[in-house]
Amino acid sequence: MTEPKTKSVSCSCDQVHEDELYERLKIIVQSQRTVPGALIPVLQTAQNLFGYLPEKALRIVSKELKLPYSEVAGVVGFYSYFSTTPKGKHTIRVCMGTACYVRGGQDVLKALMKELEIGVGGTTDDRKFSLEVGRCFGACGLAPVVMVDDETFQRVKPSKVSEILNQFE
Amino acid sequence: MTTVYINKQPVEVKEGSTILEAAAKAGIKIPTLCHVENQIPKGACRVCMVDVEGAKSMVASCTTPCSEGMKITTNSRNVREARKFVVELLISEHCGECKTCVRNEDCELQTLARELGVFDIDYEGETLVSYIDDSTPALVRDSGKCIKCRRCMTVCNEIQGVGSLFAQGRGFESRIGPAFDQELEGVTCVQCGQCAAVCPVGAITEKEHIDYVWEAIEDPSKFVVVQTAPAIRAALGECFGYEPGTLVTGKMVSALRLLGFDRVFDTNFTADLTIMEEGTELLVRLKEALVDKKQVALPQFTSCSPGWIKYAEYFYPEFLDNISTCKSPQQMFGAVAKTFYAKKAGVDPKDIVVVSVMPCTAKKFEAQRPEMNDSGYQDVDFVLTTRELGRMIKQSGIDFKTLKDDVMDSPMGSGSGAADIFANTGGVMEAAVRTAYEIVTGNELPLENLHVQPVIGLEGVKKASLKIEGCKPEWSFLEGVELKVGVAHGLGNARKIIEAMRGGEEFHFIEIMTCPGGCIGGGGQPRFTTDEVRMKRIEAIYREDEGKQLRKSHENPEVKQIYEEFLEKPISHLSHKLLHTSYIERNQN
Structure with a gap:
């Protein structure tokens, strides 16, 4: 695996920062211990802290909330909102709303998956790109639409996806 | 109302x-x-x-x-059609061959399909992926057969408090298992097999040892001895259509002989031996605490139930010193079979194969613990569950119901009534109290029919206290002491009693059994075990106890014999080597 070029929370140069985050998480979880149904809000908080849910964070949640690790994992796996893989530098979102879908959004998505060698929800090994789908970006006239971070690409053809990706460092 | x-x-x-x-x-x-x-x-x-x-x-x-x-x-037609539809959908994604499934004719899904008239599945589509997890010594999981009913998850989490299994993922992709598709070996599974006991289909089963046992029996160079746990005799009959609670001790012995075992022995013998060792250990701990004022780990916990041992190793390592160092009766048997008996019978211990029949799946794990080879060999070679013994008897064409009663062999085939009751919750405690009281006072336990009534029955946590009076001079330090005992069955209840103890409640001796009801409700027992079935098996066990002349472990003549000829006395140097063990802290990850 190539080293990520970007500063990421899981990078060793940020070790101190990361340890601090785990400490912070521990304190937050401990404060929620007696709250019924605390698991999901706590997981949301953890994901906001780290950008994803690393195993160490889930272990802390399990231990501090006194819930089996299998249950914590079960909840994380049930909701597509939660991610156990770190997000890439750039988030690609392919619209799967009705208009984009009928105008070939699915083919664009397939082309991106092939090009990046990841599935929906996945992140490339070099942590450059994460791939997600969206449900209507409100730009139906431009279908099919792909967004990379805040930038919108319209009338995308499957054959053009590598061209789009090349624009991002 | x-x-x-x-x-x-x-x-x-x-x-x-x-x-x-x-x-x-x-x-x-x-x-x-x-x-x-x-x-x-x-x-x-x-x-x-x-x-x-x-x-x-x-x-x-x-x-x-x-x-x-x-x-x-x-x-109504409406209801019947809806149920049928649900079962058709379940079967349409089920990945498994009914004809060769270990649960064939014992499968709740198959039975229900037949009852509802499901003879044809019109839905063609994806079936589940069969992933086999056989990572542990005791259990095998097959994701292809799982119908996601979540019974295993309920027992693992809510009854046992172990938390190894949970629903993972969503929709068609969902599966029941450890976090992030780990194998059972990598998580806190204690191998109790309660999941296998409630699984309606063939998705969780015990790891079969039947073929290994046949192979040993058929090998002329091997001397194959079998031991049967106390709980088998009250449940094996269910494999052959008998009502729960039918005692089949004599027929079981006949069947074991017909299967070809060279000797048929009784785990009850080493259950009595356990009482001698464990009872003495308790008295030593009490003496050290009360007379020598030493820091001694009290209360003492029982150690017969291997699921509980593994549970404590994961979740309560701080109490490992409290657990009796006595091996379980199964392991004591293996250790003396390959030493004491080998010598007596003139058989080289390397040629002895020890097979146990247990109501338990965790016993398969226990037998393979690396420290369980004090005889110089693996003390117990193979472990069959009650269900597996039932299958072996059927495989060999034995007509179980027509068998005559037979008796176990000597010198390891005699068990007292106190050993019988090891099979159910409260039994080890009562057995220990029967002996310890008499050692200390010289008098028989002054309770009706020798029963410690408050610790009998299916309540999850049970307590009793017993005032010790009339001590012999050497035990005078116990005069007037209220012996406080606790009993828990089902690991969720074990947690309750430990938490009560942490909260300051005083106990001297606590019996813990992994499975609800004790061994009679073990993960290897015939399906299906409900509270009604548990009670019937327990009643049968007490009948066996009460029907015996010999009801106290220390009066077992074969136990006296092994001390005279071999072990000398409880907690002697040799018994320490062969009959006692130690525990390890396990990482919860």
């Missing part, structure tokens, strides 16, 4: 009862593939659907509480 009408028949039930409970009370069968007795209903399988007048749609009877005047129909 609430009155409801099921199929026009009035039924009076306690407030808050579910429709499923009301129907059971009225003798009306509603099928369910997910419900676990006494547990919060999950509504996962959807085969218990019924019609309720005025309701928008059919309801799941397990999760719907009765309300006054409710009119319920359990048998």
